[in-house]
């Protein structure tokens with residue numbers, strides 16, 4: 001595999017913003033995709049990919065792209081981060097959410113995208129502009 005195109009790598013390991021040509025193919029994944037784990041023959045019979053995890057069920061409602069875009073940083077560190085201790089970059093979560101709403105053409109998220117036009121973080125400003133362009137497309 002080409003790890004530089006892996007959604008898991010791009011959503012929480014790669015430095016900087018995801019290169020523009022890769023943003024659209026990443027779709028609306030917020031955090032990895034793990035399709036490889038579901039289809040790997042070595043995992044066959046070793047886990048049940050549809051079973052729920054109570055600790056994740058509790059925070060799942062907060063992990064939609066819209067929720068992440070409207071989330072306060074204090075809430076992220078108190079509620080989300082303890083379950084994702086290796087992904088502590090709150091801005092990156094929001095950058096991923098902007099790419100996700102852009103790709104899903106979620107017109108209802110447009111005010112949340114606009115809110116990030118004036119962010120103090122350049123990554124958020126750049127991805128908000130990219131997402132807004134996506135929302136203008138049919």
Ligand code: SF4
Nearest residue numbers: 006007033034035036
């Ligand atoms: S299937 Fe696995 S290797 Fe492929 S993009 Fe998803 S997480 Fe990465």
